Amino acid sequence: LDYEGRTAFVTGGANGIGLGLVRALLAQGCKVAIADIREDALAAAIKTFDNQSVIAVQLDVASRAGFARAADRAEAALGPVSLVFNNAGINLFQTIDESSYDDWDWVMGVNLHGVINGVMTFAPRMKALGQGGHIVNTASMASFLCGGAPGIYNTTKFAVRGMSESLRYSLAPHGIGVSVLCPGLAKSHIYASDEVRPSALSGGAKPVDGAAVDRLEQLHQFGMEPDVIAARTLEAMQENRFHIFPHPEFRDEMATVFDEILADFRDYPEDAGFAQRTGFEKMR
Numbered sequence: 001l002d003y004e005g006r007t008a009f010v011t012g013g014a015n016g017i018g019l020g021l022v023r024a025l026l027a028q029g030c031k032v033a034i035a036d037i038r039e040d041a042l043a044a045a046i047k048t049f050d051n052q053s054v055i056a057v058q059l060d061v062a063s064r065a066g067f068a069r070a071a072d073r074a075e076a077a078l079g080p081v082s083l084v085f086n087n088a089g090i091n092l093f094q095t096i097d098e099s100s101y102d103d104w105d106w107v108m109g110v111n112l113h114g115v116i117n118g119v120m121t122f123a124p125r126m127k128a129l130g131q132g133g134h135i136v137n138t139a140s141m142a143s144f145l146c147g148g149a150p151g152i153y154n155t156t157k158f159a160v161r162g163m164s165e166s167l168r169y170s171l172a173p174h175g176i177g178v179s180v181l182c183p184g185l186a187k188s189h190i191y192a193s194d195e196v197r198p199s200a201l202s203g204g205a206k207p208v209d210g211a212a213v214d215r216l217e218q219l220h221q222f223g224m225e226p227d228v229i230a231a232r233t234l235e236a237m238q239e240n241r242f243h244i245f246p247h248p249e250f251r252d253e254m255a256t257v258f259d260e261i262l263a264d265f266r267d268y269p270e271d272a273g274f275a276q277r278t279g280f281e282k283m284r
């Protein structure tokens with residue numbers, strides 16, 4: 001994958017991991033559209049670059065029409081997009097049983113439908129352009145590893161991983177790579193997600209626990225630097241790797257999870273020969 005001269009579109013690019021990706025892409029000679037819901041953060045991010053090749057586009061990724069408009073604006077200014085980073089995400093740090101339907105709609109809208117909208121907007125354009133490219137969807141280690149909280153977040157991230165894997169098979173013939181980025185703790189503003197929650201989806205929301213947000217802010221200060229995550233991401237894209245795991249410390253826990261899954265399989269003697277009779281043994 002040749003980065004030089006390509007146009008990239010990075011959602012949630014005004015902060016955290018997305019902003020790290022923007023910096024890394026510019027350093028590789030890409031043109032970059034930063035798409036984010038936070039106008040103040042977009043303005044602040046743009047100010048840090050002395051570069052004609054970067055623009056800011058205000059976008060709520062949950063909006064289908066808004067996504068198409070943002071893509072049009074980016075392509076009018078910077079040329080056709082062939083690198084897409086569906087990275088915008090929020091977290092609601094609470095369990096499923098203490099959540100409302102508005103909680104579901106908000107988190108699913110941004111973390112899952114935002115990624116779907118990015119794929120539905122750009123995949124047809126990239127196929128028509130015929131210059132290959134790459135789509136990176138940001139999931140999380142939480143797309144494999146669950147605790148009790150945050151359950152809605154886990155749901156969205158597992159879904160992003162599944163859709164990315166399927167998409168990888170369907171776009172490969174077009175020379176378009178797909179990867180899923182699965183970071184652990186990152187230095188970011190995700191603890192402040194509630195600031196961008198739409199009022200229309202705030203019904204039944206639990207009051208924000210200021211002390212818990214403060215604790216999360218402290219925790220995220222110790223997270224991995226976005227520039228490190230971005231460098232590992234661009235390297236993995238170049239090698240067309242599907243899973244991007246910037247945090248090696250999770251390897252042992254992942255091994256435990258897969259061992260637990262395999263341990264749940266049983267041999268059922270009455271089914272002997274079933275798979276051979278049906279001819280259906282493999283999903284991929």
Ligand code: NAI
Nearest residue numbers: 012015016017037060061088089140184185186188189190
């Ligand atoms: P961040 O809060 O620093 O950056 C996310 C950006 O997304 C913000 O600038 C925010 O304004 C934007 N955003 C939120 N809702 C949006 C919407 N509806 N439309 C457009 N933009 C929107 O957080 P971070 O951590 O950099 O998040 C990036 C991605 O990384 C997310 O998908 C997150 O789930 C994922 N992630 C983060 C981890 C962490 O420890 N911070 C760990 C694993 C995954």
